[in-house]
Structures are given as structure tokens and as C-alpha cells.
Amino acid sequence: SYGLIQPPSLSVSPGQTASITCSADNLGENYVCWYQQKTGQSPVLVIYQDAKRPSGIPERFSGSNSGSTATLTISGTQAMDEADYYCQACDSGTGVFGTGTKVTVL
Amino acid sequence: QVQLQESGPGLVKPSQTLSLTCTVSGGSVSSPDYYWSWVRQPPGKGLEWIGHIYYSGRTYYNPSLQSRVTIFLDTSNIQFSLNVTSVTAADTAVYYCARRFYDFGHGLDVWGQGTTVTVSS
Numbered sequence: 001s002y003g004l005i006q007p008p009s010l011s012v013s014p015g016q017t018a019s020i021t022c023s024a025d026n027l028g029e030n031y032v033c034w035y036q037q038k039t040g041q042s043p044v045l046v047i048y049q050d051a052k053r054p055s056g057i058p059e060r061f062s063g064s065n066s067g068s069t070a071t072l073t074i075s076g077t078q079a080m081d082e083a084d085y086y087c088q089a090c091d092s093g094t095g096v097f098g099t100g101t102k103v104t105v106l
Numbered sequence: 107q108v109q110l111q112e113s114g115p116g117l118v119k120p121s122q123t124l125s126l127t128c129t130v131s132g133g134s135v136s137s138p139d140y141y142w143s144w145v146r147q148p149p150g151k152g153l154e155w156i157g158h159i160y161y162s163g164r165t166y167y168n169p170s171l172q173s174r175v176t177i178f179l180d181t182s183n184i185q186f187s188l189n190v191t192s193v194t195a196a197d198t199a200v201y202y203c204a205r206r207f208y209d210f211g212h213g214l215d216v217w218g219q220g221t222t223v224t225v226s227s
Contacts (some may be wrong), residue, residue, distance in 0.1 A: 006123060031211030032209055033211070033212075033213030033214075034213075035213070035214070037153075041144070042202060042217040042218065042219055042220055043145075043153065043202075043214070043217060044211040044217075045214060045215050047213075048211060048212050048213040048215075049210075049211035049212065050211070054213075054215060084152075086152065086153050088153075088155070088213065088214075090206070090211055090212065090213050091164050091210055091211065094143075094155075094156060094166065095143060095155035095157075095166075095168075095206075095214075096155055096168070097145075097153040097154065097155055098152075099152055100152040100153070
């Protein structure tokens with residue numbers, strides 16, 4: 001078991017690119033998933049298997065995972081993307097979440 | 107369209123056992139295609155994975171909670187449940203149930219709306 005470390009917060013201007021990192025030793029050897037959680041709502045899966053988007057998730061969300069860092073990238077960030085984002089180690093035997101990143105769009 | 111709904115007491119006394127049930131609509135916990143999971147979120151804090159169970163009964167738990175947590179399937183085939191023993195105020199949280207496809211790397215794609223549990227005397 002290990003901890004997944006994310007930056008606590010990130011600010012981005014509308015239309016710009018937001019990159020959220022998730023770090024742990026040898027994280028690239030495990031699959032990573034990403035979730036978006038808006039205030040008062042249940043989380044929503046936005047990326048699975050490092051880089052795949054579930055049906056209905058906009059193309060502006062993309063992911064990568066290599067070495068010790070996984071990254072969620074939001075291209076052309078919109079006001080509706082303002083939320084908390086969590087990474088997760090999503091191999092079968094574990095489900096540990098990252099510490100979470102609050103993304104503010106301003 | 108599968109839907110999940112948590113249910114259980116909203117208030118539990120310290121040292122007692124917290125028990126929650128998740129009801130699956132439009133699906134079955136006896137399907138080999140999915141893991142069934144519990145996640146919690148203390149007020150103002152991040153998500154914490156509690157554990158998950160496969161249709162066979164095989165369970166996986168967060169090591170930090172393993173000594174106090176049990177997840178089990180209901181014989182109804184449409185419910186699974188969570189017990190947390192010896193609760194303290196630190197167990198106060200919104201508790202979510204969720205579903206995950208069994209194959210490697212799949213995330214929690216269906217979530218319940220969450221139920222708030224407060225531990226207080």
C-alpha cells in the first residue's frame with residue numbers, strides 16, 4: 001500500500017490547460033484512474049486505465065502515466081470543470097485514492 | 107441502467123458498529139463482471155477507499171481499516187453491505203457504494219448518492 005500525492009490546489013484561466021499530477025514510487029507500473037467531484041455531488045470517473053475516457057466524458061480530458069507520475073490534463077478548461085479531482089490506483093487488489101486537487105477556474 | 111442506493115442509520119454511538127447496505131437496481135451482485143466497493147469522505151476531506159468484494163466473496167480492504175471492516179454480499183443478490191466496528195468520531199463521513207468492472211485498471215463507473223453517517227453520543 002502507498003500514498004498517492006497530488007498538489008492541493010491549482011488555478012487555471014478559462015481556455016487554458018490544466019495539468020494535475022499524482023505521484024508515488026513506480027506509479028507507472030500500476031493503472032491509474034481519475035475522478036471529478038463537484039461540490040455536494042458523488043464523484044464521476046473521467047479517466048481509466050491511465051488514459052481512456054468513459055462514454056460521455058469530453059475529449060478535453062486526457063491522461064498519462066509513466067515513471068512515478070500520472071497526469072490528468074484538461075485542455076481548453078471551461079468554468080464547468082471547476083471541481084476537486086482525485087487519482088486512484090485502480091488495479092484489482094487496491095483502490096487507494098490520491099490526496100485530491102481543487103481546480104479553480106478564474 | 108444500473109443504479110446504487112446506500113441505506114442505514116445516520117447516527118451511530120461511539121464504540122458501536124456502523125452497518126450500511128447498498129441496493130443495486132438494474133443489476134446483480136452475483137455478476138462475475140464487477141467488484142462492489144465502499145468509499146467514504148469525512149467532512150471537508152478527500153476520498154478514502156474502504157474496500158471491495160467480488161461475486162465469489164473475495165474481499166480486498168484498505169490496510170488502515172482492515173481490522174475493523176467487513177464487506178459482504180447479501181443472499182438477495184441485489185445488495186451488499188458494510189460493517190465498521192468500534193467506531194469513533196473519525197468514522198464520521200459520507201459513505202458511498204460504487205461499482206467497478208473486474209478487469210485491471212477499470213475505475214468506479216457507477217456511484218450511489220452517498221449517505222451521511224455521524225458518530226456521536
